[in-house]
Amino acid sequence: MAYYRQLGNIPAKRHTAFRKEDGTLFREQVMGTKGFSGIQSILYHHNPPTAVSRAELHAKFEIEYEEDGALRHRHLLTSECTETGDAVAGRRYMLGNEDVLIAIANVTEKMDYYYRNGDGDELLFVHDGTGTVETMYGTLRYEAGDYIMLPIGTIYRVLPDEGASKLLVVETNSWITTPKRYRNAYGQLLEHSPFCERDFRGPEQLDTRVEQGEFTVRTKSRGYLHNHLFNHHPLDVVGWDGYLYPWIFNIRDFEPITGRIHMPPPIHQTFEGNNFVICSFVPRMYDYHPEAIPAPYYHSNVDSDEVLYYVRGNFMSRKGVKEGSITLHPSGIPHGPHPGKVEDSIGKKETLELAVMIDTFRPLRVVKQALLYEDERYMYSWCIPSQQPNSTV
Numbered sequence: 001m002a003y004y005r006q007l008g009n010i011p012a013k014r015h016t017a018f019r020k021e022d023g024t025l026f027r028e029q030v031m032g033t034k035g036f037s038g039i040q041s042i043l044y045h046h047n048p049p050t051a052v053s054r055a056e057l058h059a060k061f062e063i064e065y066e067e068d069g070a071l072r073h074r075h076l077l078t079s080e081c082t083e084t085g086d087a088v089a090g091r092r093y094m095l096g097n098e099d100v101l102i103a104i105a106n107v108t109e110k111m112d113y114y115y116r117n118g119d120g121d122e123l124l125f126v127h128d129g130t131g132t133v134e135t136m137y138g139t140l141r142y143e144a145g146d147y148i149m150l151p152i153g154t155i156y157r158v159l160p161d162e163g164a165s166k167l168l169v170v171e172t173n174s175w176i177t178t179p180k181r182y183r184n185a186y187g188q189l190l191e192h193s194p195f196c197e198r199d200f201r202g203p204e205q206l207d208t209r210v211e212q213g214e215f216t217v218r219t220k221s222r223g224y225l226h227n228h229l230f231n232h233h234p235l236d237v238v239g240w241d242g243y244l245y246p247w248i249f250n251i252r253d254f255e256p257i258t259g260r261i262h263m264p265p266p267i268h269q270t271f272e273g274n275n276f277v278i279c280s281f282v283p284r285m286y287d288y289h290p291e292a293i294p295a296p297y298y299h300s301n302v303d304s305d306e307v308l309y310y311v312r313g314n315f316m317s318r319k320g321v322k323e324g325s326i327t328l329h330p331s332g333i334p335h336g337p338h339p340g341k342v343e344d345s346i347g348k349k350e351t352l353e354l355a356v357m358i359d360t361f362r363p364l365r366v367v368k369q370a371l372l373y374e375d376e377r378y379m380y381s382w383c384i385p386s387q388q389p390n391s392t393v
Helices: 342-344 370-375
Strands: 007-010 027-032 040-045 052-060 074-078 090-095 099-108 114-117 122-127 132-136 138-144 145-152 155-159 165-172 214-222 226-233 237-242 248-250 269-273 276-281 305-312 325-329 356-360
Touching: 052 132, 074 370, 090 325, 099 356, 132 145, 138 145, 138 248, 145 269
Parallel strands: 114 214
Antiparallel strands: 007 237, 027 040, 040 237, 052 226, 074 325, 090 099, 099 165, 114 155, 122 145, 122 165, 132 138, 132 155, 145 248, 214 226, 269 276, 276 356, 305 325, 305 356
């Protein structure tokens, strides 16, 4: 999802002298992807972005996964996670693999430092709350339902308003963009896309900060968190232009695709990255064939793991899930509607569910700390009560 934007003051020609009122130069920085052959933006700083006064190793970034066990469906009740913090240090990781990490965060504190992910793009889905994201490209206001995409290397911090903001966090080792099949050869979103460029919000204003002091930018890279300290404010950008910048898309602006009979999950796809996709389940009309079964058929993920994060409403094919539930249906075994849900769906006209789905094309593992919130009987919830075991694996 790349199109040109410009904010603040920039020179008429790139890579030319751009001077301040006192005659000294602004410092040009190219933020480029894929070795200068991908999308990029050019930013103009009051100070060199390389002027680090001190570099420190903050902590090792390690994820401890559970030991191997029986292949089974999983249900994590993240609403039971009541730990709070800021939008980065407060993340509680639930699932992960070589391509993505999935976390939740109950954000009650404003970050007193800045952060950048040097490994890949990040996507923050706002389950609840409002606030501001300050970035080197400008500020963005967020609200419930927003997907906030932060490109690799973006310096930012999250400042929640009064009350908690609950976030679903997807950290990647690659990029996040819109599905290629919804874009033409020029990158424009096509008419049959479930969203268009009007639905995406970039930074609203550029607040150039020129104060001096000591400012920390915490950087995630190479398996560690590093502290880079500056004597100038890191958000000292006076202007920028290009195709690489943070943006927001609200899940309410996803226009569902429907049909006479049940449509497969790819119709819900909203974003994609390397070895994963992200989908949005939103309120929609059900299938309208006179004999249609709106509930999904049983299916096997033969080459992908399926994660669902439940946001609002009554998810039509599931029993026992709550707001904030995460279900994991791994490849190798089939899954589908709970008993009675197929029959219940017949004749229904619409669903009011709201959920985020993440499909990964490499197996996901459950983080050890996530076991605190697991519904261990979920694997057996497709059995009739008399057949359910007394204990789990």
